[in-house]
Amino acid sequence: MGLTAGIAVFDRQSGRFTEQVNPDLRFRSASVVKLLIVLDYLWDRGPAYDVPAADRARLDVMLRSSDDAAASYYWDELGGGPIIDRMVTRLGLTHTARPPATHPGFWGYVAITAADTVRIYRYLLERAPAPVREYVMGNLYRATRCGTDGFDQYFGIASVFDLAFSVKQGWSGFVNSGGSGQRQAGGVDLTSEALHTTGTVGPGDRSIVAVYTLHPNGTAYGKAYTDLTRLTRSLTVPGGRRAEGSWLPTTGSGVRVRAAPTTSGGILGTLPSAVDVLVGCQTKGERIDAPPRSSDDRGGGVGKVSEWWAYLPKYGGYVTNVYVGSGSDKLPGVPDCE
Incomplete structure (x- = not known):
């Protein structure tokens, strides 16, 4: 590091x-x-x-x-x-x-x-x-x-x-x-x-x-x-209960965490640029069609589309999968929200 x-x-x-x-x-x-x-x-x-x-x-x-x-x-x-x-x-x-x-x-x-x-x-x-x-x-x-x-x-x-x-x-x-x-x-x-x-x-x-x-x-x-x-x-911390979920990287700057899986949901916060987040589950919501980004970005100049949103328990809100993990439509290994 x-x-x-x-x-x-x-x-x-x-x-x-x-x-x-x-x-x-x-x-x-x-x-x-x-x-x-x-x-x-x-x-x-x-x-x-x-x-x-x-x-x-x-x-x-x-x-x-x-x-x-x-x-x-x-x-x-x-x-x-x-x-x-x-x-x-x-x-x-x-x-x-x-x-x-x-x-x-x-x-x-x-x-x-x-x-x-x-x-x-x-x-x-x-x-x-x-x-x-x-x-x-x-x-x-x-x-x-x-x-x-x-x-x-x-x-x-x-x-x-x-x-x-x-x-x-x-x-x-x-x-x-x-x-x-x-x-x-x-x-x-x-x-x-x-x-x-x-x-x-x-x-x-x-x-x-x-x-x-x-x-x-x-x-x-x-x-x-x-x-x-x-x-x-990585530390040994007696008595600590670790938050459950999957740690995944994010892309983009100014990515907003919403109260609901839609751009009309209230804004709960904005993620620091390119930060790991804890994802608890994912759910379907508003379809997001993100435009292509520069070829030196993780997106490789290709636009991304997803109707799935990642739930971030530490925020109590949602971020479109477009900006979480690889940006695939649905995150592999992450359970659906009940």
């Missing part, structure tokens, strides 16, 4: 790691640092943990939909880099560090590792006061399909596993998702496309999963999304 990964999977039941690959390798955190921001905000709230309504609304969207404006607001309000210094001491983090001196306001450039991410979740689940745990984890259980910046954040953990899972994802370096002219600082890559999936999987948050990845320069979001999800699928 050509990617660089840092992985840690911790089974809370056995108290052991089931997967470790470069667990102490530093990555720029992207939005995963929002966990430390919210914990710093809540740290001195007192036993009642009273959170004003305006702050609660801002923090909710920061955790569920990875809102960057909210993170920037609290980064400034809480003092920036010292947030990280405080949380490193409080949680016993070993390789997490504030952004480089050249980019003090770039909270997404906080250095973090897979092993330290496990420590953050272990604090939340095992040592945090109940109101803190319930508030933060409650939001992570309800992560929205897309971030407020429009990026689909259901890659990795969210794609591979059925409930129960919680996620705090991170992405950086893709079009419109932030970047820097400086390539490295403190040994942390600041420019390669970064995609991270972190969270918990299984009843009782049995497993903590942290997968950090860097991708070759110029990698498209759909490819990074697919590569990270494939990597997550």
Whole structure:
């Protein structure tokens, strides 16, 4: 895949790691640092943990939909880099560090590792006061399909596993998702496309999963999304129930997921370009006659026709088979929807 990964999977039941690959390798955190921001905000709230309504609304969207404006607001309000210094001491983090001196306001450039991410979740689940745990984890259980910046954040953990899972994802370096002219600082890559999936999987948050990845320069979001999800699928995650179905590649850009197998069905979402999707079944619907595409596309310059639509359980909707798998009328090996 050509990617660089840092992985840690911790089974809370056995108290052991089931997967470790470069667990102490530093990555720029992207939005995963929002966990430390919210914990710093809540740290001195007192036993009642009273959170004003305006702050609660801002923090909710920061955790569920990875809102960057909210993170920037609290980064400034809480003092920036010292947030990280405080949380490193409080949680016993070993390789997490504030952004480089050249980019003090770039909270997404906080250095973090897979092993330290496990420590953050272990604090939340095992040592945090109940109101803190319930508030933060409650939001992570309800992560929205897309971030407020429009990026689909259901890659990795969210794609591979059925409930129960919680996620705090991170992405950086893709079009419109932030970047820097400086390539490295403190040994942390600041420019390669970064995609991270972190969270918990299984009843009782049995497993903590942290997968950090860097991708070759110029990698498209759909490819990074697919590569990270494939990597997550390969991991041993105790307690995790894997979503059932067939993983198939898609073609085209701006492919819409519909509430019904017809172009008049409501739009539930838009697939990242050329991404693997989980198909649960297929059903007949509106006949789609797609025009020929360029000869260097998978379509080979030949138009495609299908009256079959693939059902994507992770979206709860349908995509015409024209853009799924080989683009054949009916997908081989995929059952009909009942």
